Amino acid sequence: MSPFFVMSLLLGLIFGQTASLCAPSEYTIHVEKRECAYCLAINTTICAGFCMTRDSNGKKLLLKSALSQNVCTYKEMxxxxxxxxxxxxxxxxxYSYPVAVSCKCGKCNTDYSDCVRDRLRTNYCTKPQKLCNL
Structure with missing residues (x-):
């Protein structure tokens, strides 16, 4: 094998491992109840990042198991x-909220994750804000 081929192969393997950048990220949740006087800002961690996916142009010809649409999701919370x-x-x-301890690239589980990216900004306060101190 040529040295160029070996170096290309090694760089491809290294890049493939680092391309999945799925990890716990800091996030602030704003929580309020109609009856309460304040909005609570809670600092937590969520799973966020990039996961490698495979999508074929011949989707209709392949089994669904052959297609891979991985998302950054909770491994441990x-x-x-x-x-x-x-x-x-x-x-x-x-108010109970999740804290991401570790994350993984995998299938989105709708039992505990929102699998749709909402483009509307809904994480804000309409009442005076207090910071959650744990």
Whole structure:
């Protein structure tokens, strides 16, 4: 084998491993309830990044298992609970949210993930904001 071919092969393998940049990323969730006086800003981690996918022009000719549309999704996560301030006594002030511990490239599981990218900005407060201190 020529040295050029070996170097090309090694660079291709290295790039293939680094091209999947799926990892926990810092994210701020804004949570509010109609009955409560404040909006709570919660700092957490979510899975975000790039995953290698395969998509063929001959989709109709191949089995669905031959196509790979991987997304950056949770490998391991835990839930934490925060208290929304300014809630009346008759309202439950608790909000549970996921924290990404580790991530992987894989199929999107709609049981715990939003698999559609929403282009509308919905993560904002309409009430005075408080920062969640854990």
């Amino acid at each position: 835990l839930y934490r609970t925060a208290v929304i301030p300014g809630c009346p006594h008759h309202t439950l002030p608790y």
